[in-house]
Every structure is written in structure tokens, then in C-alpha cells.
Amino acid sequence: QARLVESGGGLVQAGDSLRLSCAASGRTFSYNGMGWFRQAPGKEREFAAAISWSGDNTYYADSVKGRFTISRDNAKNTVYLQMNSLKPEDTAVYYCAAAPGWNGSYYSDDYAYWGQGTQVTVSS
Numbered sequence: 001q002a003r004l005v006e007s008g009g010g011l012v013q014a015g016d017s018l019r020l021s022c023a024a025s026g027r028t029f030s031y032n033g034m035g036w037f038r039q040a041p042g043k044e045r046e047f048a049a050a051i052s053w054s055g056d057n058t059y060y061a062d063s064v065k066g067r068f069t070i071s072r073d074n075a076k077n078t079v080y081l082q083m084n085s086l087k088p089e090d091t092a093v094y095y096c097a098a099a100p101g102w103n104g105s106y107y108s109d110d111y112a113y114w115g116q117g118t119q120v121t122v123s124s
Contacts, residue, residue: 002026002113004096009118012086016122020081022096022115030074033104035111036081038092038120045095049081050104059104064090086122093117 008020020036035050049070050059058070069082079096097111105111 002029002098004029004098004113004115006094006096006115006118009094009120011121011123014087014122014124016086017082017084018086018120020083020094020096020118020120022079022081024077024079024098028074028077029079029098029113030077031102033099033102034070034072034079035097035099035104036070036079037095037097037108038090039095039117040089040092043092045108047106047108048094050099050106051079052104053102057103059106061106083120086120088122088124091120091122093119 003025005023031053036048037045038048039045047061051070067085072079095117096115098113100112
């Protein structure tokens with residue numbers, strides 16, 4: 001059974017960095033677009049970043065552009081989200097997702113597989 005497991009979340013101070021990982025098991029996602037979404041308390045889930053199967057195409061929400069970097073290692077079946085210059089408004093549960101197709105997407109409905117999420121808390 002296909003499974004996505006996020007890790008790397010935690011409690012940090014504003015300005016710090018974190019790197020999230022999303023490890024896939026049960027099947028390869030090397031040919032699938034992957035994405036990171038986040039959900040803050042009391043808010044809807046929102047898009048953060050996405051990447052195509054090859055890594056050639058990346059997409060970012062305006063709120064994280066220039067601070068977050070999505071990457072992937074297909075040999076390890078793992079996707080990463082490097083988060084720098086973290087702000088308190090980045091506090092959320094971060095979810096990894098896999099799309100059925102080769103490219104990433106801004107829209108959560110385009111993703112077929114989801115992880116359970118990892119909590120990121122940024123204190124001011």
C-alpha cells in the first residue's frame with residue numbers, strides 16, 4: 001500500500017530554518033509530481049510548493065517564494081522542503097502529497113496520495 005510519511009517538523013524561532021522530508025513507501029513516486037501543503041489552525045489547507053517528477057519544474061505560493069525550496073531525490077523516493085527565514089505565520093501542519101501525473105499542481109484536488117502531516121511551529 002502506498003504511503004507518504006513526513007518528518008522534520010518541530011518548534012523553532014522566527015528566522016530559523018527547518019527541512020521537511022517526505023518518504024514514500026509501497027510504490028515508487030519517481031514519475032509523479034509531488035507537493036507540499038499546509039494547514040494553520042482555523043484555516044483551510046493551502047498550497048506551499050510543488051515539483052515535477054524530474055525536478056525541472058517547481059512552483060511556490062507567493063507567501064513562501066524566496067524562502068522555501070522544494071527538491072526531490074528519486075533514488076530515495078523522497079521529497080524535501082527546505083524552509084528558511086521562518087515566520088510565525090508559517091506555523092501549520094505540513095502535508096506531503098503525490099499527484100497521479102508527472103507534474104505538480106497548485107490544487108489539492110489534483111493529488112491522490114497524502115501523508116499524515118508534520119507540525120511546524122514558529123515562535124516570535
